[in-house]
Amino acid sequence: MEDYILLGFVLILSIYLGLELISKVPSTLHTPLMSGANAISGIALVGALLLSVDSQLQTALAFLAVTFASINVFGGYLVTNRMLKMFKKK
Amino acid sequence: MDISVIQNIVYIFSSILFITGIKMLGREDTAVKGNFLSALAMLVAVLVTFINISDPLILVAGIGFGAAIGSLIALKVKMTSIPEMVALFNGFGGLATFLIAWSEFNSTPDNLFQHILIMTTVYIGGITFTGSLIAYGKLAEKIQIVKTSFITKLFTTIFYISLAFLVYSALVTPILATNFEFFTVLLVLTLIGGIGFVLPIGGGDMPVVISLLNSFSGIAAAFAGLLLLNNVLIVAGSLVGASGLILTIIMAKAMNRSIGNILFVGYASASSSNSAEEQGEVNPINVSDAYLILENASSVLIVPGYGMAVAQAQHVVRELGELLEENGTEVKYGIHPVAGRMPGHMNVLLAEANVSYDVLAEPEDVNPTMDSVDVAVVIGANDVVNPSATEEPGSPIYGMPIIEVHNAKTVFVLKRSMSSGFAGVQNPLFFKQNTRMLFGDAKDSIGGIVSEFKD
Missing domain, CATH: 3.40.50.1220 (TPP-binding domain)
Structure with missing residues (x-):
């Protein structure tokens, strides 16, 4: 239970940090920020790698989780990069 | 030194990169670099996770498979289709957390708190998944369905049932959460509920829905981090949750409506008093x-x-x-x-x-x-x-x-x-x-x- 309390602490602080960091984002960047944040949510990939694979069902679940998280990660970062490259001042 | 200690130190390093990255992503002159830093953070976290994986072959195959599909979509997609692509990727992230929590259920968790966490993670991840798919369909104009149609009402009703089911099982009778049949019902209800969550929401309100689903995928990842006792998942997931929330609030303010009104009421109830x-x-x-x-x-x-x-x-x-x-x-x-x-x-x-x-x-x-x-x-x-x-x-x-x-x-x-x-x-x-x-x-x-x- 102590683990959860400590990690819950990390969770609350990180959310607060996130709110502070991004509260004044210019509207030009709304889409790239959303798409970039979306790529970050692919961090579930790390979670998927940590899954135990003791049974066939679990192996299948881990494989699928890794695959879909990877689509999220690679697709998300590449699309964001493509988009940001278009933004320029003349 | 113990391997897990090294891993955790690297996770902290990765978290710092994520935080710096998302901060830089919010400014025009540093955005490209910010995105790169956050990708680097991801790479570091993934690599260090591989240290103590005994049988990495199938997982590497999964990454390769996902990388190929993701990169192909990202590089081929036309810029005009960006909204639906973001929705689709977001849905896949949600699906990954849904599967993670499902798998954890099968590792026979040993305390009640873990059970509640599993159910909540399954729920948020599942809603994000099917909700994002519907958002994708609506944005790509593949789904055109009227708010008042029977199908929409049916799915919306199932959404409310699924929500009630989650609250009931997590808070009222958490002991039921250990039951396999009960859990299966939750899995199914959640996936159908996600459809009902987004289906009645109109095209013009999509900016709010997309931002909110984005936030959900982050929160789901953070909860999966709690479940797996992994701090980088918690930090990165929370950052996404927060940024999605900020965008949701900005969008709602720009429409002068509350988030609740956008999600659950819509414009239909406020029918125009002025005639043409x-x-x-x-x-x-x-x-x-x-x-x-x-x-x-x-x-x-x-x-x-x-x-x-x-x-x-x-x-x-x-x-x-x-x-x-x-x-x-x-x-x-x-x-x-x-x-x-x-x-x-x-x-x-x-x-x-x-x-x-x-x-x-x-x-x-x-x-x-x-x-x-x-x-x-x-x-x-x-x-x-x-x-x-x-x-x-x-x-x-x-x-x-x-x-x-x-x-x-x-x-x-x-x-x-x-x-x-x-x-x-x-x-x-x-x-x-x-x-x-x-x-x-x-x-x-x-x-x-x-x-x-x-x-």
Whole structure:
């Protein structure tokens, strides 16, 4: 239970940090920020790698989780990069 | 030193990179670098996780498979399809957390708290997954379903049932959560519930829904981190949760509506009290007259909306803007935060067409000087320029911040027909003395003006 309390602490602080960091984002960047944040949510990939694979069902679940998280990660970062490259001042 | 200690130290390093990355992503001059740092953070976290995996083959195969599909979609997709792509990727992230929590259920968790955590993670991940798929379908215009149809109501009802089921199982009788059949019911209800969550929400409210689903995928990842006792998942997930929440709030404010109203009520309940009969007649204009007026204008404000995206008119709009500037006209673009189908949609389209971002202005920048604008050109925007929002207290959109084009000397409205906007509210702008309607496809109309300029 102590683990959860400590990690819950990390969770609350990180959310607060996130709110502070991004509260004044210019509207030009709304889409790239959303798409970039979306790529970050692919961090579930790390979670998927940590899954135990003791049974066939679990192996299948881990494989699928890794695959879909990877689509999220690679697709998300590449699309964001493509988009940001278009933004320029003349 | 123990391997897990090294791993955790590297996770902290990765978390710092994520935090710096997302901070830099929020500023124009550092955004590209910020995205790169956050990708680097991801790479570091993934690599160090591999240290103590005994049988990595199948997992590497999964990554390779996902990387191939993801990269292919990301590099092939047209910039105009960005909203639906973001929704789709977001859904896959949600699905991954859904599967993680499902797998953890099978590792026979040993305390009640873990069970509750598993159920909540399954729920948020599942809602994110199917909800994002529906959002994808709506944005790609593959799903066109009426809010009041039986199917929509059925799915919406299942959404509420699924929510009640989660609350009941997690809070009232958590002991049931260990039951396999019970858990299976939750899995199914969640996936159907996600459909019902997004199905009734209309296209114009999509910027809010997408931001919210984005936030959910982060929160789901953070919960999965709690479940697996992994701090980098918690930090990165929370950052996404927070950024999605901020965007959701910005979007809701730009519509002057509460998040609850957007998600669960919609515009339908606020049916318009004003009828169309008092509106009078519209003044149409043709391309050559529009050209003559534009040629003599010294300042022009272009206000794009979803119609510009539909007509794919951003390139000819940029061309018109350049020709006007060569002609000595001051050109600005007035961008409303909720114009389009996702936050910042118009900015992306115009950036794709090579419009410099320093001529893109927000409503509060252009409204104070609106009476000095000679011509405001409204391209496929409707609700965001509807003067009822400032003039008619009875209107459903009253109070919504708008771009006050009706205060400009002349307003051109480019529109395919006289149908009302997403909100279903009549737009008195069309009937104003200083308004000229240029009917037809926006791309053709602007293209016509552009060729007149060239002659």
